[in-house]
Every structure is written in structure tokens, then in C-alpha cells.
Amino acid sequence: MEKLPLRVLVLHAGDDVGVMVGDGLRGASCEVESAGRKTALALATDVPFGHKVAVRDIAAGDAVRKYGQKIGVATHAIAAGSHVHVHNLDGLNAGLRGTTRETAHG
Amino acid sequence: MVESFHGYRRARGRAGIRNKVLLLPIDRYSNQLAWNIDQTVAGLTRFTCPGDMGRHASDRERLFHVMRGLAQNPNVAAVLLIGVREDFNYPETRAQRMLDALDDCGKPVETLFISHAGGMGLAGIQGERIARRLLRHVGRQQRQEVPVGDLCIGIKCGISDGTSGISGNPALGSAMDLLVSRQGTVMFSETTEIIGAEQLLAERARDASTRDRLLEMVARTERQACAVGEDIRSINPIPSNIKAGITTLEEKSLGAIAKGGTTALCGALEHAHAPEEPGLYFMDGWMAGNSLPLGLAAAGAQITILQSGGGDMPDDPPLSVVNPGLVSPNFFMSGNPNLAAKLEVGLDFDSSGVLLGTHTLAEIGEAILAELAAVASGQPTWGETQKFMETQEVWFDGPFF
Numbered sequence: 001m002e003k004l005p006l007r008v009l010v011l012h013a014g015d016d017v018g019v020m021v022g023d024g025l026r027g028a029s030c031e032v033e034s035a036g037r038k039t040a041l042a043l044a045t046d047v048p049f050g051h052k053v054a055v056r057d058i059a060a061g062d063a064v065r066k067y068g069q070k071i072g073v074a075t076h077a078i079a080a081g082s083h084v085h086v087h088n089l090d091g092l093n094a095g096l097r098g099t100t101r102e103t104a105h106g
Numbered sequence: 107m108v109e110s111f112h113g114y115r116r117a118r119g120r121a122g123i124r125n126k127v128l129l130l131p132i133d134r135y136s137n138q139l140a141w142n143i144d145q146t147v148a149g150l151t152r153f154t155c156p157g158d159m160g161r162h163a164s165d166r167e168r169l170f171h172v173m174r175g176l177a178q179n180p181n182v183a184a185v186l187l188i189g190v191r192e193d194f195n196y197p198e199t200r201a202q203r204m205l206d207a208l209d210d211c212g213k214p215v216e217t218l219f220i221s222h223a224g225g226m227g228l229a230g231i232q233g234e235r236i237a238r239r240l241l242r243h244v245g246r247q248q249r250q251e252v253p254v255g256d257l258c259i260g261i262k263c264g265i266s267d268g269t270s271g272i273s274g275n276p277a278l279g280s281a282m283d284l285l286v287s288r289q290g291t292v293m294f295s296e297t298t299e300i301i302g303a304e305q306l307l308a309e310r311a312r313d314a315s316t317r318d319r320l321l322e323m324v325a326r327t328e329r330q331a332c333a334v335g336e337d338i339r340s341i342n343p344i345p346s347n348i349k350a351g352i353t354t355l356e357e358k359s360l361g362a363i364a365k366g367g368t369t370a371l372c373g374a375l376e377h378a379h380a381p382e383e384p385g386l387y388f389m390d391g392w393m394a395g396n397s398l399p400l401g402l403a404a405a406g407a408q409i410t411i412l413q414s415g416g417g418d419m420p421d422d423p424p425l426s427v428v429n430p431g432l433v434s435p436n437f438f439m440s441g442n443p444n445l446a447a448k449l450e451v452g453l454d455f456d457s458s459g460v461l462l463g464t465h466t467l468a469e470i471g472e473a474i475l476a477e478l479a480a481v482a483s484g485q486p487t488w489g490e491t492q493k494f495m496e497t498q499e500v501w502f503d504g505p506f507f
Binding site: 009011019020048049050051052066070071085086093 | 267268269271272302303306348350354355356357415417442444462
């Protein structure tokens with residue numbers, strides 16, 4: 001199969017993460033596509049195909065946005081260009097046991 | 107632009123895209139008789155009944171709706187109902203109730219009771235004769251041109267990954283928007299897969315009762331998980347999703363709800379209940395690929411779709427995960443170029459062009475609808491070219507007694 005160009009798709013302007021199209025290796029340069037604009041980003045970690053990469057620095061405890069919505073909260077500080085996954089991102093209602101809950105919207 | 111397909115017009119409701127004779131055992135004892143008939147008669151479709159014994163009333167009621175819905179599905183041209191005797195089951199699934207419900211369905215419904223036939227052996231001989239006669243009868247019907255709006259599509263996503271929310275579900279959603287704009291009907295389900303995104307769906311509800319029912323379905327699912335001491339978020343996302351890049355339930359749900367498109371939500375249906383008017387519907391249901399297509403077919407879908415990410419699928423992915431909805435063909439599609447490259451056969455539609463930037467969502471949407479119309483007009487899906495059919499589970503809440 002033809003090798004895919006190393007692109008990062010940001011699905012909604014203002015999102016904190018984009019989706020890696022292709023297998024990203026640490027140090028590689030990617031093209032970040034957001035709302036029709038393209039910018040360069042160097043990968044700080046490996047990021048597998050289809051996984052998320054931070055397109056800006058994210059502080060621990062900050063909400064993380066994708067699709068223009070909150071998908072979770074950063075459990076550690078995440079530097080731009082880093083893999084965002086279960087090691088540094090938790091759901092909005094982690095550990096919930098039927099108490100009050102927050103939703104992605106708002 | 108797709109405006110029509112060639113289907114079998116029915117006396118009631120939508121046109122069929124297949125012309126099946128359904129063997130419908132309504133108790134577990136009758137499964138063997140149905141199997142016996144299926145071994146000697148060619149071209150039948152056979153349900154396997156999980157039985158009603160030891161189940162509580164609302165699960166028995168659900169079983170009734172699944173069986174009735176399969177019989178009423180437009181793809182079914184005739185039904186052979188098989189039972190021990192008329193009054194063998196609990197009231198909810200009793201034969202006479204089923205026959206009353208199918209009384210005005212506009213298709214032949216024959217009955218075969220083991221007790222009246224004089225035991226299994228004689229019932230088998232009688233059943234073969236009835237089934238062969240029904241096959242000859244329905245074989246006289248011919249396809250005619252019908253509006254594409256006669257289609258009712260039931261959709262499910264599976265093995266979601268990072269592509270699902272970009273080139274998978276939104277591509278399918280684009281096609282479903284087109285279908286709804288042409289007076290078609292679309293149903294999606296998987297209550298656990300809207301959690302975290304339910305407010306966005308609720309805002310699209312056509313009326314307050316739809317909104318309230320949708321939110322109650324979500325609350326009920328969360329309560330059920332809590333009742334067994336689990337956070338729903340430890341059940342979903344599944345390990346395969348996480349390996350392929352999905353981190354949280356909210357993220358998975360936001361990608362998943364795109365599969366139904368962007369139109370107003372016309373109703374929140376109980377499992378296996380049919381929508382009454384065209385439009386987009388949510389149907390309560392669980393996330394299992396070996397069960398949900400059956401529920402969607404019972405709600406009237408002539409085609410069920412599995413929109414798969416597939417990032418964590420093995421090479422040459424097994425089609426056992428591509429379950430037909432028994433009476434309704436299953437259409438397997440993906441927006442993941444890596445999965446598409448692995449599958450020499452088996453993928454009914456590749457929407458990865460959206461991810462690769464070679465196609466717009468609008469272009470892909472029209473192409474998906476054209477392919478669905480081809481399937482509706484008779485082209486077998488890849489799944490239909492296989493004999494293997496995993497037994498579909500009816501969705502029960504339990505507990506069991």
C-alpha cells in the first residue's frame with residue numbers, strides 16, 4: 001500500500017488534539033490541518049495511526065477537547081506533539097458510581 | 107442521484123429487498139423441528155428461539171417483539187410459525203397472541219404445532235410440505251421500481267478507532283442524511299455508545315417526549331452498570347477501541363453519534379419496536395454485534411450496516427463479526443484505509459477517501475446510498491455470500507430465574 005503522508009487532522013477549530021494519519025515516530029515533522037490551515041508540528045513522542053496528538057501544551061487538570069467537545073481531563077501535563085491516550089487522559093466521569101455526572105457538551 | 111431501487115412490493119408497509127420464507131419457532135422445543143425442516147428444504151431462513159422459560163415479563167415481552175418484528179420485516183414474504191401447541195408458552199409469547207398480531211400483515215402465515223401433528227417425525231413431514239409450498243408461492247413475486255425512501259436502514263458501529271469519527275461514521279451519516287431527505291427511515295442504537303454525547307442528541311429531539319425517553323434510556327443503562335458494581339466506563343470503550351486510539355467513553359460516543367447523520371431525532375424506540383413514520387430514530391439496545399442486527403431487523407430494517415473502524419482487526423479479518431440480521435443483509439463498511447487494504451473480499455464499502463482527502467463527505471454519502479440501492483435491488487452483500495451464520499442473541503435484561 002502507498003505510504004500515507006504524515007498528517008494530523010484537527011476535527012474542530014479550537015480542539016486540543018488532532019488525529020494522526022499515518023504512524024508517527026518521535027522527532028518526525030507533521031502537517032497539522034485545522035479549519036483549512038496547515039501548520040508544522042514536531043512529534044515529541046511516537047504516535048500510532050489513528051491515535052491522538054496534542055497540538056498545543058495542555059496543563060494537568062485541563063479539559064481536553066476533540067470534535068469541539070470535552071472528551072476528558074488531562075491527568076498529567078502534556079506537551080504539544082505528544083501522544084494523548086489513557087496514560088495522560090481520563091474520562092469526564094472517571095470512577096463515577098451513579099452520582100452527578102458531567103457531559104461532553106458544555 | 108439515487109431515487110429508487112427494485113424491491114418486492116408488500117400489501118402493507120415498505121417494500122422488501124429480499125423475498126424470504128421464515129421458519130419461526132416460538133419455543134425452544136420447536137428449534138429442532140425447524141432445524142430438521144431447514145436441512146431438507148432449500149432456501150429457507152430459520153430463527154432460533156431462546157425460549158421464554160425462567161424469564162421475567164418484560165424480557166418475555168421483548169422476545170415477543172423480536173419474533174413478531176422479524177415476521178413483519180418487509181424482507182419476509184411468508185412465515186411458518188412452529189410451536190409445541192397453542193397454549194404452551196407464557197401469555198406474552200403465546201402462539202395465539204403472535205397469530206393475532208400477524209393477522210393483518212398481508213403475507214401468508216402458516217402454523218405447525220408438534221402436538222397436533224402427532225409428534226416430531228410427522229410434524230417434520232408436514233412442515234417440509236408447507237415450507238416448499240410457501241417457497242413456490244413467494245417465488246412468483248417480481249421486483250418493481252420503488253422510491254428509495256422505502257428503505258429503512260439499521261446501523262451499528264463496531265471496532266471503533268481513530269478513523270471512525272472522521273471517515274467512518276460521518277461518511278455513513280452523510281448518506282443517512284440523504285436518505286432521510288428522500289423520505290427514508292434510519293435507526294441507530296447502542297445506548298452505551300451515546301453516553302457522554304446524549305445531550306447533543308437530546309437537543310436534536312423533535313419533541314419533549316423523545317428527549318425524555320432518550321435520556322431515560324441512558325440513565326437506565328448507567329443504573330444497570332451501577333447495579334452490578336461497575337462504572338459503565340470500564341465496560342466501554344472496549345480493549346480493541348483503546349488499542350486503536352480511543353481513550354474515553356465521551357470521545358467514543360461523540361464519534362459514534364455521527365453515524366445517524368445530522369437530522370432531527372424523530373423518536374426514541376424501545377428495542378425491536380418499529381418506527382411509524384420516516385426519519386431518524388434512536389432504538390434502545392446493547393452494543394453486541396451478535397445481537398443488535400437482529401433487533402434492528404425486528405424493528406423493520408431491510409438492511410443492517412456495520413460501520414467498522416477495524417484498527418485492531420487481525421489480517422484477513424474474520425467475517426464472523428459481520429452478522430447478518432437474519433432476515434436482513436448486513437452491509438460492512440469502513441473508513442480505515444489500512445483495514446480496506448487488508449480485505450480482498452468482505453468490505454461492502456470503503457469510505458477512507460474522506461480521511462485521505464480524496465473525497466468529500468457529500469460525494470461519499472451519495473456513493474454509499476447508491477451502493478445500498480444496488481444491494482436493495484438484489485446484489486448480495488459480501489456477508490450474504492457466506493453460509494456461516496452465527497446464532498444471533500435476543501437482547502434480554504435479566505436477571506434470569
